[in-house]
Amino acid sequence: MRIELRSARSRHCVVSWRRTQLLVRGFPLPLATTLAHDPRYDLHALIELVERGCPPDVAVRILA
Secondary structure: HHHHHHHHHHHHHHHHHHHHHHHOOOOOHHHHHHHHOOOOOHHHHHHHHHHHHHHHHHHHHOOO
16 A cells, blocks of 8 residues: 555656646646656657747647
8 A cells, every 4th residue: 555655646746747847848737737647758858849949739749
């Protein structure tokens, strides 16, 4: 039981951190939340595209 709780807390921390990183870079809250929960998206690649001028929604489509 403790391992499951610790794992859930750890996952929550990771998702929260990912969402914050996306929000800081200009991703809208609903999109940032969705992406933060989806480990298939490479957070660093998304951020790099946006920092190079790509709109967030286009960055998501590129990496989909």
